[in-house]
Amino acid sequence: MGRDEMRAGDNDRQAVADKLKQAHDEGRLELVEYDERLQRAYAAKTYGDLKGLLDDLPTAPLPARTRATDPAPTTTAPPPTARADRAGQLVRAWLGGFGGVFVLGTVIWLVSSIASGQPQYFWPVWLLIPMALGALGRFRDR
Known part of the structure; x- marks a missing residue:
């Protein structure tokens, strides 16, 4: 099984969403395209689903695979x-x-x-x- 078929985790989807937000804030994505990509990012099940979302954005590599030992966030409230x-x-x-x-x-x-x-x-x-x-x-x- 290749990396594209591996299941993506919540941290992976959130990392892509953060990069998309940054690209939108920088004016690289218009609101409609940002919204479409964001919906696709949160609906992604595999790394392959996340792959095309950041390809045309500069310095936006796919997030590294989440390690199982990464601690889960203790709270869902923003700082x-x-x-x-x-x-x-x-x-x-x-x-x-x-x-x-x-x-x-x-x-x-x-x-x-x-x-x-x-x-x-x-x-x-x-x-x-x-x-x-x-x-x-x-x-x-x-």
Whole structure:
């Protein structure tokens, strides 16, 4: 039996997924291709299934075969810094979208107030309510 027919382990699949993430972060893979390759990596059963996923990426060799003596991770939770970074990305992405809607609403309010010649009721303040509730919900989940 050749190496390509040997069963791949979770560590092997995760190592390929990490390399794919790095390639995506470097701009070598677009989101759609990254997602397709990532799905194939997690579905891989053998080393042969993992083989073509990294071939066109620079300095991305297949992971070495996992040794049976490698200790299993004791926890599945990411390290605190990774968790905080992920939370920060989620909040920035979520608030950024709502923030853009709020700014657009404020610009519309400002133009209509200038056009009418008098200040209008500041209705964009109502756009802040779902943004505030969502932010509170995100922080409460932590």
